Amino acid sequence: MATTSKASSVILAGGISRRLGRDKALVKVGGIPLICRVMDTMNEFARETVVVVNTFDRIRELPLPKAVIPAVDIYPDTGALGGIYTGISESKEEWSFVFSCDMPFINLELLRFMLSVKKGFDIVVPLVDGRPEPTHALYNKSCLSHIQQRIEESDLKITNFFRTVRVMYLSDEDLDRIDPERQSFFNINTQEDLDLANQISNNYRGV
Secondary structure (H helix, E strand, O other), X not given: OXXXXXXXXXXXXXXXXXXXXXXXXXXXXXXXXXXXXXXXHHHXXXXXXXXXXXXHHXXXXXXXXXXXXXXXXXXXXXXXXXXXXXXXXXXXXXEEEEEEOOOOOOOHHHHHHHHHOOOOOOEEEEEEOOEEOOOEXXXXXXXXXXXXXXXXXXXXXXXXXXXXXXXXXXXXXXXXXXXXXXXXXXXXXXXXXXXXXXXXXXXXXXX
């Protein structure tokens, strides 16, 4: 593993997608299961990889390498916010990148930039079309108590806790320079998305 950052990787690996009708983590893009694409990319970059699942049975369903740390939701049925809490709780590093498992085109140059601007903040998150991308973001462990409070109040919208922490939002200018086509944030919800991802993968070169 060619580790180049002092951050962990947290991958949120839900089960069956209602819209896709299949397990998103296991559908293939470019002949590779989605979750493997994300793990393979981050194994070359992060200090460790944590995969968050909802049940112990789910761990056995996924092709997780031995080096990957499986983590079962600490707060069941709390969606992505609960998954973020579990992942950064289990990670050993102070900072963790959090991704959905259905994002096949993670850009390492963008991740390096996010690390470079984290000082003085608790979260670094890109804005795409004016909206934050909380499942393609960099979180500090300082977020844990703020997330826990929201979970205990059943306020599960991820960005609601952003109001209580220091957030660095990446601008359109930042993204235009590194990822002008916004492929980093492409995620797969439908068969049409999957078909397009396979077309893109033929020419994609992550950096």
